[in-house]
Amino acid sequence: MSSFSDSPANEAPFRVIEDCRFGEDVVVRQFANLYGCEVGGGTRIGSFVEIQAEALIGRRCKIQSHAFICAGVTIGDGVFVGHGVIFVNDKRPRATAGDGGLAKPEDWELLPISIGDEATIGSAAVILGGVEIGAGAMIGAGAVVSKDVPEGATVVGIPARARDQQ
Amino acid sequence: MSSFSDSPANEAPFRVIEDCRFGEDVVVRQFANLYGCEVGGGTRIGSFVEIQAEALIGRRCKIQSHAFICAGVTIGDGVFVGHGVIFVNDKRPRATAGDGGLAKPEDWELLPISIGDEATIGSAAVILGGVEIGAGAMIGAGAVVSKDVPEGATVVGIPARARDQQ
Amino acid sequence: MSSFSDSPANEAPFRVIEDCRFGEDVVVRQFANLYGCEVGGGTRIGSFVEIQAEALIGRRCKIQSHAFICAGVTIGDGVFVGHGVIFVNDKRPRATAGDGGLAKPEDWELLPISIGDEATIGSAAVILGGVEIGAGAMIGAGAVVSKDVPEGATVVGIPARARDQQ
Numbered sequence: 169m170s171s172f173s174d175s176p177a178n179e180a181p182f183r184v185i186e187d188c189r190f191g192e193d194v195v196v197r198q199f200a201n202l203y204g205c206e207v208g209g210g211t212r213i214g215s216f217v218e219i220q221a222e223a224l225i226g227r228r229c230k231i232q233s234h235a236f237i238c239a240g241v242t243i244g245d246g247v248f249v250g251h252g253v254i255f256v257n258d259k260r261p262r263a264t265a266g267d268g269g270l271a272k273p274e275d276w277e278l279l280p281i282s283i284g285d286e287a288t289i290g291s292a293a294v295i296l297g298g299v300e301i302g303a304g305a306m307i308g309a310g311a312v313v314s315k316d317v318p319e320g321a322t323v324v325g326i327p328a329r330a331r332d333q334q
Numbered sequence: 335m336s337s338f339s340d341s342p343a344n345e346a347p348f349r350v351i352e353d354c355r356f357g358e359d360v361v362v363r364q365f366a367n368l369y370g371c372e373v374g375g376g377t378r379i380g381s382f383v384e385i386q387a388e389a390l391i392g393r394r395c396k397i398q399s400h401a402f403i404c405a406g407v408t409i410g411d412g413v414f415v416g417h418g419v420i421f422v423n424d425k426r427p428r429a430t431a432g433d434g435g436l437a438k439p440e441d442w443e444l445l446p447i448s449i450g451d452e453a454t455i456g457s458a459a460v461i462l463g464g465v466e467i468g469a470g471a472m473i474g475a476g477a478v479v480s481k482d483v484p485e486g487a488t489v490v491g492i493p494a495r496a497r498d499q500q
Numbered sequence: 501m502s503s504f505s506d507s508p509a510n511e512a513p514f515r516v517i518e519d520c521r522f523g524e525d526v527v528v529r530q531f532a533n534l535y536g537c538e539v540g541g542g543t544r545i546g547s548f549v550e551i552q553a554e555a556l557i558g559r560r561c562k563i564q565s566h567a568f569i570c571a572g573v574t575i576g577d578g579v580f581v582g583h584g585v586i587f588v589n590d591k592r593p594r595a596t597a598g599d600g601g602l603a604k605p606e607d608w609e610l611l612p613i614s615i616g617d618e619a620t621i622g623s624a625a626v627i628l629g630g631v632e633i634g635a636g637a638m639i640g641a642g643a644v645v646s647k648d649v650p651e652g653a654t655v656v657g658i659p660a661r662a663r664d665q666q
Contacts, residue, residue, distance in 0.1 A: 182514055216550065218399045218400070228602055233568055234550070247595055251586050251588075256417075262412075270378065270394055270396070309628060309644060312458075326476055384565050402584065420584050422622070427562075427622070428578075429561050434560070436560055458624070460624045
């Protein structure tokens with residue numbers, strides 16, 4: 169049975185951690201900004217990372233510096249999320265709603281994203297809302313992923329395609 | 335008449351805010367780094383955002399985490415600036431000037447950028463110096479925008495082109 | 501002869517600087533995260549920058565905000581590293597090793613990167629492991645550089661190619 173705690177295993181300066189659940193031996197570096205998320209045991213989270221409420225991160229993942237993980241993202245076990253990776257959960261984001269006020273959560277549809285176990289997301293990749301990435305898949309650095317990626321596949325480029333289709 | 339203040343409406347830890355002007359009800363999250371800029375009423379600014387001196391941000395905008403907004407950028411009202419968006423104000427940046435010393439402001443030409451009202455800049459997009467983006471335009475996630483974008487147009491890719499030209 | 505110190509020339513809040521060596525007149529902005537690196541005299545390092553152990557930065561460089569410089573990167577003198585530039589030192593990163601535990605340094609091969617004097621890396625570019633960029637070269641904003649770039653050449657796009665080959 170795994171047990172959860174409201175703080176990571178290490179100490180570091182300049183962190184904001186609010187209402188999160190951490191498995192055992194989680195390491196969160198300085199300048200991390202986490203709120204409302206759940207992080208599995210053994211995972212390491214780098215500096216300048218933001219993880220939003222209702223994101224779920226598995227066990228033994230590496231979430232590298234400058235990554236942004238939004239609400240609606242579910243990440244399996246053993247996943248590598250490279251530096252500066254950005255997840256997007258809204259197809260046509262707008263700052264304001266029809267009434268001219270700021271857009272509120274009920275003004276848009278959250279598009280979930282799931283990342284299978286042992287997948288790798290290369291640095292600076294962008295994963296668009298609604299995408300499923302299969303277990304063991306590898307996403308090239310700088311790719312923009314707009315479609316599902318099968319288990320074990322490697323995709324690169326903008327938009328991301330299987331390497332041999334390029 | 336709008337009134338301005340030298341601090342945002344909310345409190346947050348780990349912020350640097352120097353010589354800025356804020357309209358009413360501006361929210362600035364932790365780990366923001368703002369200096370010398372003006373931000374219109376109702377706008378929300380995320381974590382790990384840097385906004386440089388002489389940038390102008392309109393009212394009711396959303397400036398998402400990890401965005402970088404440089405000097406010379408003027409953003410209208412109701413604009414969505416996605417996570418990790420980067421503005422560039424120099425066509426051929428160099429670290430040093432001809433004399434071997436560090437380049438100083440007078441060693442390069444600042445290329446202004448303007449973003450029309452209600453436009454959306456997708457996450458991780460890069461907007462190059464000298465570009466005008468029209469009102470209501472939508473820039474795809476990860477695009478590199480090197481030319482003007484007309485009002486209401488949608489552009490994607492590197493370099494960014496109208497969707498139906500891809 | 502140059503002399504080194506364990507702190508930069510300026511003061512700033514919210515910095516983490518551990519086991520670094522700085523030449524004279526180095527400026528490091530707030531929200532920087534540096535450990536185990538060496539930075540030459542006169543270089544300026546922006547906010548939200550992370551520089552890892554065993555990275556070497558030359559003299560009179562500009563390392564702009566949100567850049568990530570990893571172990572194995574050697575940067576010459578007078579180099580411009582744009583905002584959000586990311587270096588990668590591992591061709592096929594994985595979170596875990598064959599035994600299911602977190603990958604450790606000995607589980608992967610570090611691919612070094614070298615950047616020649618007076619080169620410019622445009623904002624949001626990604627430089628892959630094993631690449632050499634020649635002196636005076638210019639890398640376009642948003643490019644993903646997967647091959648060596650000759651001295652003085654300009655490359656753009658994903659993957660980066662000489663401008664006239666696009």
